[in-house]
Amino acid sequence: MPKLKQQGFMKALQCRECGREYPLEARHVCEFDFGPLEVAYDYAKIKSKLTRAAIAKRPHSMWRYRELLPVAKAPTVGLEVGFTPLIKADRLAKRLGIRELWIKNDAVNYPTLSFKDRVVSVALSRARELGYETVACASTGNLANSVAANAAASGMKAFVFIPHDLEKGKVINSLIYGANVISIKGHYDEVNRLCAEIAGKYDWAFVNVNMRPYYAEGSKSQGFEILEQLGWKIPRHTVVPMASGSLLTKIHKSYQEFIKVGLVKKSNYSVHGAQATGCSPISTAHRAGQDFFKPVKPDTIAKSLAIGTPADGFYALKVFKETGGASDDVTDDEIREGIKLLAETEGIFSETAGGVTVGVAKKLIASGAIPADDSAVLCITGNGLKTLDAVENHAGRTRNISPSLREFDALLDSDKTLTTK
Amino acid sequence: MPKLKQQGFMKALQCRECGREYPLEARHVCEFDFGPLEVAYDYAKIKSKLTRAAIAKRPHSMWRYRELLPVAKAPTVGLEVGFTPLIKADRLAKRLGIRELWIKNDAVNYPTLSFKDRVVSVALSRARELGYETVACASTGNLANSVAANAAASGMKAFVFIPHDLEKGKVINSLIYGANVISIKGHYDEVNRLCAEIAGKYDWAFVNVNMRPYYAEGSKSQGFEILEQLGWKIPRHTVVPMASGSLLTKIHKSYQEFIKVGLVKKSNYSVHGAQATGCSPISTAHRAGQDFFKPVKPDTIAKSLAIGTPADGFYALKVFKETGGASDDVTDDEIREGIKLLAETEGIFSETAGGVTVGVAKKLIASGAIPADDSAVLCITGNGLKTLDAVENHAGRTRNISPSLREFDALLDSDKTLTTK
Structure with a gap:
């Protein structure tokens, strides 16, 4: 086990079950009890830095709370993410x-357009700190979109793994960024298991597998x-x-x-x-x-x-x-x-x-x-x-007429479901 | 012609062609030369109020420049609009x-998700100041979405008129808010002409017809x-x-x-x-x-x-x-x-x-x-x-495999268009 070394405000990865500590690498499971690893912070140091006054001076993004987010240095991916209304x-x-x-x-x-941009900007910023240039994910759609877009914006390569029956919009919204989109004949849980295997074999930053503690x-x-x-x-x-x-x-x-x-x-x-x-x-x-x-x-x-x-x-x-x-x-x-x-x-x-x-x-x-x-x-x-x-078939219906004032008058007159008050 | 009366920082509506002034009502065309009307401002007064320091203290929305936007009082619709990255x-x-x-x-x-939210928040805020509770528009889609959503959020009734061949997403994205969506068998220019007629007959705030100078x-x-x-x-x-x-x-x-x-x-x-x-x-x-x-x-x-x-x-x-x-x-x-x-x-x-x-x-x-x-x-x-x-058919294509590491290995091996570097 390499020696533990604090990075920024992060002290170590730590098992949620037994409390054992691990270095701040791309790993997510305790070797002893298979408990999930989580980032441990130096809260005393954070308390002295992260004041309301300090936050007020920072840009309107999720990174205004950066001491409590798991990157060692300034974030490099997703600087505009967050601070939604x-x-x-x-x-x-x-x-x-x-x-x-x-x-x-x-x-x-x-x-x-989803909260996944939050986790992805953290995961990709941290992946880059750890030296990765290829990122990947198992996704029900939103995560795929976000990994694809944020990887494109920062010049990283992306593999996204999705179940085969996803909404069309989410598929196009991953492909458009030039990501490699792998569609799996199976449910998300099968996609996820496959990704765990792939992460074990290929040295990529899987945001929700080996990068999960940061993500x-x-x-x-x-x-x-x-x-x-x-x-x-x-x-x-x-x-x-x-x-x-x-x-x-x-x-x-x-x-x-x-x-x-x-x-x-x-x-x-x-x-x-x-x-x-x-x-x-x-x-x-x-x-x-x-x-x-x-x-x-x-x-x-x-x-x-x-x-x-x-x-x-x-x-x-x-x-x-x-x-x-x-x-x-x-x-x-x-x-x-x-x-x-x-x-x-x-x-x-x-x-x-x-x-x-x-x-x-x-x-x-x-x-x-x-x-x-x-x-x-x-x-x-x-x-x-x-x-x-x-x-699609539950949003309501359009009323269809020709471009004629008389037709519109007749429509308003006959269709009492058109609400003007 | 009613007497002209300044409202907030607005002095009058003014013809872009002949310069004739009109009261700050829901009207958009000069009666003399059919020139478009535009809002005339009291720039001297604005200059004394709208400083960089004043702006810096305001919320991150388009309304931080409110002296240069045509509402008499505080805006009531679309307070979160703008200040996009x-x-x-x-x-x-x-x-x-x-x-x-x-x-x-x-x-x-x-x-x-379009710049139309900017014009609509102004038009609806102003429409409300002028006493309207029903708003309407002719639209190629984005405007329809925005009028429908902003009207819903502020409790106004909406009629949106669209050409019959719009993208499905834009149609659903208007219906979902409960707006009355009227689909017209014709091009946008025909929709627009019909709306001019309807605006002449019904006393509604058509954001891009009678409300156009504000909008x-x-x-x-x-x-x-x-x-x-x-x-x-x-x-x-x-x-x-x-x-x-x-x-x-x-x-x-x-x-x-x-x-x-x-x-x-x-x-x-x-x-x-x-x-x-x-x-x-x-x-x-x-x-x-x-x-x-x-x-x-x-x-x-x-x-x-x-x-x-x-x-x-x-x-x-x-x-x-x-x-x-x-x-x-x-x-x-x-x-x-x-x-x-x-x-x-x-x-x-x-x-x-x-x-x-x-x-x-x-x-x-x-x-x-x-x-x-x-x-x-x-x-x-x-x-x-x-x-x-x-x-849809130009974004790229997914690669389809079963949830098997062996299949993924084979895919990576055979498909050299999958870029890992």
């Missing part, structure tokens, strides 16, 4: 029956931004969609870290998890009161959440326990309703995962798991243009 | 053979941002895509206004215009040395630029004359090449209009109209996910 959603709040509601809107994240940390930036944008405080409730469960655990971690370094005051908060009924291993386990989940074979329109064997499912269940969070899931119809509701009330068109988050938030508010007189943040993670297929 | 495009610069290149990237504009001013914000983001200076060259020609004239106006109110120093600059060969009335006129254009029937994949009778074509031609700008156009194949080149070098996936801008920039640099040792800004106006159809 936090929208006060009064019209949606009214429809869902809650006092105060916020939308954290990563549907407009830079450059590929996953990028998600924290969404949480950091929420806290700053709310005026340096922790929201009482946060609803997060779950695929592997990683984003949810990192949102929780971001809140804990900001408390630890003194940027926000400690306060009572709950982090809730949203899944699609067609792929709900985590929410099913939570509702059954279990602290382990049973893998499932996904069948849902929410393809970006279709991970039947969620790598961080176990840790997501722990977050519910620690924060009093709830978890639920919604059907494909409820997902489409959620997308439509968010679009009609707030002008935000989210991908299917956003429909999951809105749909589950609706259920949690209705059940009282999120009390009506409280405040909540919903995490929207990707843009609706990526999953057009899912809403 | 200005990217230093070194990799694309190298490919195009120019010393320095910047991309102004409205492909990630809030909320609907069009929103485009200036893209120019203001470029100047601030470049460190308060005017780029030597700016390449702008042209549909009606309005954006180009407003970019020019934004540079002039910042000089006028003392925010940037006067310097030599050229504004160049880009069109698709299949709809190039303005560039054709410019190359023929004429100061008027001949209307055309559009036939191009760049549907967002497919305006055969460009309302501001005449004024765009004047801008070329005043600034030494050039204009050119590119074929559908060159448009696709432009999209691909931008994606592969900078990780930015633009809609067809962006391919037009990149393609024309390439031609202008090659011809010396933009000298190789100079600096240029390219205006990218919309996201590639909106025009997937145009690149």
Whole structure:
């Protein structure tokens, strides 16, 4: 084992289970108990540097919190990523029956319109520090887009591995950047297993395999931004969609870290998890009161959440326990309703995962798991243009006429569903 | 004629031809010579208020320049719009053979991923000030998306009129917000004429008909941002895509206004215009040395630029004359090449209009109209996910294998087009 050496604010990689430390390399599993490795930071040093005043002077991107992100030096990939809008959603709040509601809107994240740009800019910046020039990923789509785009922008080579049944938009949106796109006849979990094998053989930076400890940390930036944008405080409730469960655990971690370094005051908060009924291993386990989940074979329109064997499912269940969070899931119809509701009330068109988050938030508010007189943040993670297929026949219909005023008058007169008031 | 009364920093509407003044209402044409009306500002008052220091303290949105935008009070629609990234495009610069290149990237504009969110937030904010609750537009797609989304977010009713042959993504991306979408069997110019008739009969705020003087001013914000983001200076060259020609004239106006109110120093600059060969009335006129254009029937994949009778074509031609700008156009194949080149070098996936801008920039640099040792800004106006159809069979191809390491090894071995270096 090489000697451990601090890099920037990172002390080491550390096993989440046994606490054993490893050097800051491209590795992700403990050799002793196969526990996942995580980056350990020098929080004392960070606390002295990362003040509200220091942050205020920095560019509006996720990198304004760079001491808490796992790069040794200045980032080199994805400098524009993050600091997406936090929208006060009064019209949606009214429809869902809650006092105060916020939308954290990563549907407009830079450059590929999903929260994955956060994890990828970290993973690629770190990959470059470690000397890699070829990057790769297993992906349900959004990650593929982001790896392809960010690799192109920084002149790295990219291999992206996707399940064969992905939405067309997500496939084109990877190919267009010149990435090598490998389509696998199988589910995401099979793609993922193949990538673990490939990562073992080829010396590439697989962002969500050997680079996973760095990669996953990028998600924290969404949480950091929420806290700053709310005026340096922790929201009482946060609803997060779950695929592997990683984003949810990192949102929780971001809140804990900001408390630890003194940027926000400690306060009572709950982090809730949203899944699609067609792929709900985590929410099913939570509702059954279990602290382990049973893998499932996904069948849902929410393809970006279709991970039947969620790598961080176990840790997501722990977050519910620690924060009093709830978890639920919604059907494909409820997902489409959620997308439509968010679009009609707030002008935000989210991908299917956003429909999951809105749909589950609706259920949690209705059940009282999120009390009506409280405040909540919903995490929207990707843009609706990526999953057009899912809403194509459910968005509504156009009225078709010739370019004639008389025809328009007649249409307005006859079709009372056209709302002018 | 009602008495003229200053509202905020606006003095009146004024005919661009004869200079006659009109009250600040929803009207767009001079009653005497049918010249277009434009907002006249109190620049002396603006100069005293709109300083670099004042701007620096404001939120990162287009509204940080609000004294130069035509609303009387604080804006109420689209508070998050604008301040999109200005990217230093070194990799694309190298490919195009120019010393320095910047991309102004409205492909990630809030909320609907095109520069139209700028004009719509102005038009809807102003419409509300004037008492309207129903808004409408004639659109080639992007504007429809933006009116639908921004109206939904602010609780206004929307009618959007589109040509029947629009890209599917743009249609769904209007319907999803609950807007009334009227599909017209005809070209955009026919849609536009119908809307002029409807605007005459129904008392709605048509953003690009009776609200046009306010609406069009929103485009200036893209120019203001470029100047601030470049460190308060005017780029030597700016390449702008042209549909009606309005954006180009407003970019020019934004540079002039910042000089006028003392925010940037006067310097030599050229504004160049880009069109698709299949709809190039303005560039054709410019190359023929004429100061008027001949209307055309559009036939191009760049549907967002497919305006055969460009309302501001005449004024765009004047801008070329005043600034030494050039204009050119590119074929559908060159448009696709432009999209691909931008994606592969900078990780930015633009809609067809962006391919037009990149393609024309390439031609202008090659011809010396933009000298190789100079600096240029390219205006990218919309996201590639909106025009997937145009690149669907040109983005590249996936490689399809089973989830087997052996199959992947064999693929890498046999397919030498897979680039790992």
